[in-house]
Amino acid sequence: MPGDNDHMLLAAARSGDHRSFERLVRNHQARVFSLALRMLGNRADAEDVLQETFIALYKNLDRFQERSKLSTYLYRLAANFSLMKLRQAKAGGARIEPLDAGAEIASTLPTPLERAEAADLRKQLERSLMGLAAAERAVVVLRDVQGIDGREVARVLGISLPAMKSRLHRGREALRRMMLDRTDPEDSP
Amino acid sequence: MSTKHDRTGSHHCRRMAAVFSDYLDRDLREAICRKVDEHLKQCPDCRLYLDTLSRTITLYRGLGGIRVPKNVESRLFATIRLAAEKNKRKKRATR
Ligand SMILES: [Zn+2]
Numbered sequence: 001m002p003g004d005n006d007h008m009l010l011a012a013a014r015s016g017d018h019r020s021f022e023r024l025v026r027n028h029q030a031r032v033f034s035l036a037l038r039m040l041g042n043r044a045d046a047e048d049v050l051q052e053t054f055i056a057l058y059k060n061l062d063r064f065q066e067r068s069k070l071s072t073y074l075y076r077l078a079a080n081f082s083l084m085k086l087r088q089a090k091a092g093g094a095r096i097e098p099l100d101a102g103a104e105i106a107s108t109l110p111t112p113l114e115r116a117e118a119a120d121l122r123k124q125l126e127r128s129l130m131g132l133a134a135a136e137r138a139v140v141v142l143r144d145v146q147g148i149d150g151r152e153v154a155r156v157l158g159i160s161l162p163a164m165k166s167r168l169h170r171g172r173e174a175l176r177r178m179m180l181d182r183t184d185p186e187d188s189p
Numbered sequence: 190m191s192t193k194h195d196r197t198g199s200h201h202c203r204r205m206a207a208v209f210s211d212y213l214d215r216d217l218r219e220a221i222c223r224k225v226d227e228h229l230k231q232c233p234d235c236r237l238y239l240d241t242l243s244r245t246i247t248l249y250r251g252l253g254g255i256r257v258p259k260n261v262e263s264r265l266f267a268t269i270r271l272a273a274e275k276n277k278r279k280k281r282a283t284r
Contacts, residue, residue: 018273022266029262047261051268058272077228095255125248144249150214176245 006070014061021061025054027169028071031146032078033087038141039082049081056081075148075156081137086134098185128178136171143168201228202235209239213246 006027012020016028027124029050056077057064064073129137143164154164208224211217212225229236241280 011256018270021269025265025269026262029265030254033257033261037255047264050237050257051265054265054269055272056275058269083209085192121248122252125252129249140249142247145252150216165211165216169207172210172242172246173206175249176242179245179248180241 007066010061010064010066010070021058024057024070028074029054031071032074035075035078035141035146036082038126038129038145039079039134039137041126045082045085049078049085052081053077061117072156073154075142075146076158079142079156082140083134124182128175128182130180132171132174136167136174139164139167140171140175144172202232202238205232205235206238209242211237212239214241 009020009024009027013024017064027139030051033046033050036046036053037043040046040049053074057074062107064070129141132140138157139153142148142156143150150164151161153168154161157164158168208217208221208225212222215226229239241273
């Protein structure tokens with residue numbers, strides 16, 4: 001079980017074994033990076049959040065109680081750092097660049113045409129995500145993209161289950177509309 | 190009514206739409222679930238709405254994870270090592 005593995009690695013990392021901490025990072029970095037990239041829509045900020053998250057884990061190794069799963073804890077850190085960054089960007093008037101994560105997506109060997117179509121679709125989906133309010137985006141990314149259980153999502157974001165559900169509903173509904181607007185034949189020339 | 194289900198439908202449909210997200214997550218009490226099923230049987234608008242909502246969610250579920258690029262990983266490890274060094278020095282200093 002990955003949780004058992006986390007437990008052993010955490011214990012070793014606490015006693016100062018740097019290799020074990022690096023293994024923990026390797027086991028969890030993709031989740032953290034995916035969440036940050038989809039929350040922020042640009043690679044530089046996502047990398048910042050990735051670093052902030054694991055530095056925070058490192059500094060809190062002794063305090064992290066393992067009452068919650070490590071993945072929940074990391075998601076919480078990453079979500080909070082991402083939301084903080086978005087708030088700062090809003091205050092500073094920064095622009096959000098379009099996401100271009102194409103090369104790193106795990107691919108299953110499609111044809112070039114399929115790959116191009118899939119890349120277009122992915123860009124469209126990611127652009128729509130950036131059109132959501134940050135609080136809704138966080139819920140949709142965690143629940144639907146990362147595939148986390150609803151109760152877990154509520155725990156990660158520190159909100160009630162009903163609040164999580166209503167954000168999820170609003171987010172999904174907004175994305176549905178954006179999809180329809182894009183595929184609406186009336187919109188094409 | 191348009192495929193966008195723009196809430197011009199009946200009051201009943203609007204109330205249904207509010208629970209469709211839970212319906213798709215199979216997170217509704219059985220009694221409510223049955224009500225939704227009943228309504229769907231006789232309401233093509235809501236069937237269409239639910240279908241487009243479900244397709245949207247499926248697309249996002251298929252988006253998949255993003256691997257951390259090697260150079261990003263290297264910088265992350267370097268940053269952590271730096272924090273570890275600082276930590277060691279601090280411990281030594283307070284001894
Ligand atoms: Zn209806």
